[in-house]
Amino acid sequence: MTREALAAESVSARRGALCCRCKRWTYAPVEVGYVERQSGPGVVLWGCPSHAVPMIPGPMPGELERGA
Numbered sequence: 001m002t003r004e005a006l007a008a009e010s011v012s013a014r015r016g017a018l019c020c021r022c023k024r025w026t027y028a029p030v031e032v033g034y035v036e037r038q039s040g041p042g043v044v045l046w047g048c049p050s051h052a053v054p055m056i057p058g059p060m061p062g063e064l065e066r067g068a
């Protein structure tokens, strides 16, 4: 395998991810979480843009009360 082929493969592998909500492939994945595993590295949870937005935590309660 050539160096170029390896590079192309790693790029295409990152060009999208499976949405953890609708299980559909998205080409604009948004990181929505991280799952620690007892064995091996943790797994990043990805969401498609339409599902990631409501899953991403908004401002913390303390942030909203700051300055009040």
Ligand SMILES: [Zn+2]
Residues within 6 Å of the ligand: 019, 020, 021, 022, 023, 024, 047, 048, 050, 051, 052
């Ligand atoms: Zn989705």
